[in-house]
Amino acid sequence: MLFPPRASASSAARTSRSNGSLSAQQALATLSVEYASLRSQSHCPIGMYVVPSVESMFVWDGVFFVHQALSYHSRAFGFYSRSSLRFRLTFNNYPEKAPAVHFITDVFHPLISQKDGLFSLAPRIPTWLPKEHHVFDVLHWIKTAFKRDALDRLKEKDCLNKEAYRYRETTSSFVALASQTAMLSQSPSALYDKDHPSLGGKGRGAIVFHKLTDRELQEMREEIGVQKWEIPSD
Template sequence: MASPTIDLSASAKSRPRPSSRVPSSNAVIPDQASPALTRTAVSLEYAALRYSGHCPLGMYVTPSTGDLLVWDAVFFVHQGYYADSILKFRLTFPPNYPERPPIVQFLTDVFHPLISQQDGTFNLAPRFRLWRPKEHQIFDVLHWVKAAFKKHALDDIKEADCLNKEAYRYHDTTSSFAALATQSSMLSQSASALFDRDHPSMAGKGSHSIHFRELKSEQLDNLRAKLGLQDWGEITIP
């Protein structure tokens, strides 16, 4: 018997848009909204992230403290148009997961064709045109999130899948897109975006479970010494 599938390719007019009211990390969802089977499936998938190749390099994920069905993540982009970006995002699992896919929402403002400028919703459709609950898993979703920031994926994005139509002009003028992507990267690294929990980009999205803390020079030196790390200035390349 074939596994059921969920079509993610319908137009925005014909399918309900994900709600921007994603539960905050401090919210507790009633038990009836997260049945035991769903919680078990999500728990097993989180445990599986420890296996080699499951969690993408440069990505850190943790369940929120108040709700197992909400995962908070940070993605450090290492190359491409968005190199050096530090992007916070969230996965919210539906009560009937894995029959339906999770909602992916970026909390950090980022200029990207697949990310809505209104609420940060990320479009899974280009990779999961049909969601197959017996085949697709969360590590597949995480790898697609990472791949979507690479050139080959950006080249293949169709205008119909874009939640940010302005960003689609990448296909018309690469230099203009590159400049806006670089600006987006720089803003994501700013002190206000990293350390300010009341940053405007977080409005209505709840708090994030992964916190960054600014360290003074002496604190950083002590931490490096404790971990046995060298200062960048002391590293020599043969």
């Protein structure tokens, strides 16, 4: 979880005016509470960070660092291991309606549309229930959807990328394309260039990465008390 930049009074006013009604103010209060609740244990998945937009609390930007698999045949994150995936949550008529999730990073995945990056919640949350479902349920489903066990249980009717769904029948082809997603998501242009192409032309969002020099990296390691580590080869 990341703490958002402090929004100015004018940006808060723009949000209020653009959404207008008392219900929008209630939604804003609900989202503020939900964002604060991500501090609670297990609410924000490990490896995932989200931050509301400076312009509007109704748009959150996120990044998901997919954990490294223990082996090529791991039942966890083997297909998308080491990916750095940007996504965006958009809240319209929340909490009555589920947030829309769009991936900004180009991802070859059965649940992600290649047209605009829309992510399907249907396998985990087929019907959104305002009093039962919360933002953290959405975040945990995003993470789970990249695990091999979840991929194996998907049904074609819930998939927005039918080609990716059918590729599961040929595991080697699916692995190659999913691994390409991981490789491209780690490229310097994808991480650092503000003009890097994104799904649906959504830009890179509010979370910005800056490349550190070796000295800056060492100073940061010393500050937070971690040692240099190496990624083992497959």
